[in-house]
């Protein structure tokens with residue numbers, strides 16, 4: 495079991511956390527990212543994808559809902575469900591199949607698709623402070639996050 499709380503004072507701290515977290519990620523996992531608009535969810539995903547070897551841009555899939563990345567560990571799907579409304583669209587778009595033992599799924603705004611999403615392996619929650627962010631990482635797995643400053 496993991497329960498970690500950190501203060502991230504700037505974007506560089508968010509990227510550092512992404513790099514530590516990336517060492518713990520495996521195909522088959524589902525990661526939920528909670529937090530308001532501008533909290534840092536996509537920044538964290540960008541840091542994770544770069545740490546896992548992706549070279550190039552990571553754009554927010556706000557309109558496309560999902561963006562795939564071919565990584566050496568397997569495929570990673572980055573979901574942004576901010577605009578997702580209709581659970582029937584989930585089946586029609588084939589999103590269920592994106593969650594499989596060979597894929598890593600990073601999901602922004604998971605509450606928008608609560609009824610259809612698989613349960614998470616790791617939940618990450620951002621809170622916005624005037625200068626910086628509070629980040630919580632919660633998981634039923636024991637994650638090795640020693641590299642994180644508290």
Ligand code: ADP
Nearest residue numbers: 502503504505508531532533534535536537626
């Ligand atoms: P979200 O995906 O949650 O809507 P984004 O990652 O797109 O948020 O945007 C977050 C914004 O906050 C970016 O401008 C980024 O530079 C900034 N940011 C990221 N981490 C921090 C931090 N720890 N402290 C302050 N600003 C941050």
Ligand code: MG
Nearest residue numbers: 535536554602
């Ligand atoms: Mg985002």
